[in-house]
Amino acid sequence: MTRPGVALRAALVALAAGCGRADDAAAPLSAEELAWLRNLSPIGPLPASPGNGAADDERAAALGRALFFDGRLSASGQVSCATCHDPERYFTDGRPRAVGLAEGRRNTPTLLGAPWFPFLGWDGRKDSVWSQALAALEAPDEHGICRADAVRLVAAAYRGPYEAAFGALPPVVAPGPPFTAPRPAAACARPVEAAASEAERAASEAERAASEAERAAVDRVFANIGKSLEAYLRRLAPAPAPFDAYAAAVLAGDPSGGGHLSASAARGLRAFLGGARCVLCHHGPLLSDREFHNLGLPPAFGAPDGDPGRRQGARAALVDPSRCGGELSDARRCPELDFLDAGLDALDGAFRTPTLRNVAETGPYMHAGHLETLEEVIDFYRALPGEATAGRRDPLLSPIDRAVSTADLLSFLRALTGPLPDPAWRAPPRAASSPSPGSPERRSR
Template identity: 45%
Template sequence: MSRRAPLAGAALAALLLAFTTAGAPPTWSEGELKTLKSLWIAQLGAPPADPSNRVADDPAAARLGEALFSDARLSANGKVSCASCHQPDRAFTDARPTGRGIGAGARRTMPVAPAAYSPWQFWDGRADSLWAQALGPVENPVEHGFTRTEVARVVAAHYRGPYESLFGPMPDLSDRRRFPLRASPVGDAAARAAWARMTPADQAAVDRVFADFGKAVAAYERTLKVRPGRFDDYLAGVFGAPGRHASLSPDEAAGLRLFIGKARCATCHNGPLLTNNGFANTGVPARPGAAPDHGRAAGVRQVVDDPFNCKGRYSDAQGEGCDELEFAVVDDPAQVRAYKVPSLRGVRRRAPYMHAGQFATLDQVLDHYSRAPAAPEGVSELRTLDLSADERRQIVAFLRTLDEQPERRP
C-alpha cells in the first residue's frame, strides 16, 4: 500500500490539474487579443453611406420599403415577396439549398442584415448597391417573374402617396399603348417586344420608378440590425466592457483558437461581421446537373454594364463616390468560380451551406476545407489543413456562439 499510495496521489493530482485547466478561462496572447477585438461586434458601427441612394437613411423610405419587401403582389403568381426567401426567423434566408420563388433558383439565398456593409451584392457581386440588388429578383423568371411596368403599376395603385412624397410625381400609366401591362428589357419574348415598342422617354420613366422601388427596399434593409451573439458577450468580458458577459466552454474556446490560428478561418472571415466582403474560389463542387457558373468572373462584367449601377443615370451619386465600381477588376483568372465570402453571423441557422447549398452541415464544410480538394474550374485558394474530427467539432462549437442573442430590452 505504501508504495502504491504515491502513485494514486499523483494520478489524482493530475486529474485535478486537468479538470482545473479545462475549466479555467482561456488565456490569449497580445496578438490574439488584437485579432479577437477586431471580430467584436462592438467595432461594427453604422453601415457606410450609399451616395447612389439619397433616401438610403430616410425613415419614410424605410417604411415604404418594408411594405414593398413583404408585398406578394410584386410577383407573377401573387405569392412571392422578398420576405418569401429572406425570412426573419431563419436569419433572413430560407433553409433551402437554392432559392425558390416562381421556380427553382441556382444559388443559395443570402442573409439581408449584413448586406448593407458590403460594396457588392449577390454571390457573384453583380450589383454594387442594395437597391440595385433588389431589382434583380423581381425580373428573374424563377424568382418573382415580374416586369418593370408591372412594378410601376403596383406602386401607382397601392403606394402612390408615400412614393410621391419621397420621389415626386409618378408617370401617368393609364395609356396601355404607351405603357404595356407587361414590359421589360429582360423579360420573356412578349415582355421584351412590348418594351421595344415603348419610346425611350417612356422607358426611362418606368426605369425611374423601378429604381426608386429598389431604393425604398434598400432603405428598409439598412435598418435591419446584426445582433450580438454569446461570443460578443464573452469579448465584452475579456475587454472589460459594460453589459452582459458570458463564458466559453473548453470546446468553444479551443474552436475559437483554431478559428483565428491553425484553421486560418479568420483569413477571410474577419472583422465584426466575420467576412472580408471579398470573393474566393474555395474549390466547392458544382451541384450535379447545374448550368455552368463562373462566379465573380461573370458577375463583375454584369455590374460594370448594369444601367442601375453607381455610375448609371438612375444613381444619385452622379458619378461621385463610386470607387469600388471605378476600380473593379475584370478578366482576372482568380475570379473564375470565386464567390462572395459570407458573414458567419448566425451561421448555424443558415444550413445548407456554400453558394448553392452543396453541404448540409458545418462539419461537411470543415471537412471540405480541411481536405482542400482541387476546384472544378479555376484555382482553389485552399491549402490542406488536416483538421482532426475533434478540431472540426471544436470549431463548430465556436460557430454556435455566433447565434444572435434575443433582442435586449432597455
C-alpha cells in the first residue's frame, strides 16, 4: 500500500463478507450492497492534474491529439502513441506485452481513466499522466526518441499550435527538420537519472557541460509535449456502461435496475461484492483501489521472472525529475508523494490494480499479459495457484467461493463496457494530406 489503509481494508473484508447471495438476482439489494453501488457509480468528474497547468486547455489538447498519432515522434519515424494505444481497442493493443521499437516487458494498459490514478505504470513509477508520456517517448523499447529530437519536431511541424498553448518557443530551440532515422542511444540527451547504460550516462554528463540555457529550454519544451498529451487524454474519460444505468435506476428506487442488467449479470454483481471478493481491490468509480498488490502470479511466457514491481517503482517516483514538485512541474504541493514509503516489504512484486471499466475489451490481462481471457483470470482467482516469484502474495487474497458462477461473473464484467470515446477525439487531425506514420490508418491489423 502507498497510503494508510489497514483499517479500510479490514472494513472492506467485513463488508464484502456480508453481501448478498450470488444466486438471488431478483431480491432487493441489501443496505451494504446499495452502499457499494454508490461507491462504484457514477464515474464522477475528472480530478485535478498534478503539475500540469495546461491540463484542461483546449489548445494543448488539440496539440496533444496531433502528437499522439504522429509516428515521427519516435527514433524510427514509425511508432506513435496509437501504435500501442489503439483507439479502436479501447486504447490498448491486444498483445501480452507492448511492442514499440522492440517488445517491452509489460502489458499495455488502457489509457481510458488514466487521469484518475495517482501513480501511472504497472509499478507506479510516475505520478502524472504527462510524466508517464515522457517516459514512453524516451524508453528505448517504446518510442526511443531523444528529447532534443522531439523538441525539434515540435519546432518544425507544430510551432503554431505549440505557441498557442504554451507561448513562444525559446530562441535556442532550432526549428530545423527532426531526425527520422534511429540514432545511437548514447546520442540522446537524457537526464542522468533516466540513463539505461554507462554510455547514456556519459552522454548525459557531457551534455550538462554544454549550454545550460539550451538544456533547460529543451527540457521545458519536452515537458510541455507530455503536458499536451495529458490534456488530450483527459478528453478520453470512460463512458458510462450498462452497469452505471442499472446503478442509477436502483439508487433512484427501482429494484429491477430498469432492466439494464440481465439476471446473470445481476447475480454476477452480487458475487463481485460477496463470494468472489473482487470488490476488496476493485472499488471506487474506476473499479480500482488505485493501490498495488502482489498476486503471486506464475511467470509469464516470454517475460522476465522476479519483476520487483512497486518497490522499484516507488523509489523511481521519489527521484523522478518530472515528479510533482520538480523543476518541470507546475505544482508544489504533492500529497501523494508525501505518503509514499518505498521501504515497505509489501511492495515487492506488487503491481497496480487496473480499472475494470471496459475490461472485456482490454485483454490480455495482468502486468505481463499472463492470462489471455477473463475466464482464465477468474480461474486464477478461484485457485490462486503457485507462489510469488518476487515478494509474497498479498494476504488480502483468498480463493473465490466455489458457489460463485463463472458465467455470472463474466456477464457482470461485460456489463462494465461503455461506448468508445467521441470519434472526433479518437482519430488523428485531418489537416495533413495523408496519415502520419504510425497512425491507425497506416498500420496493418
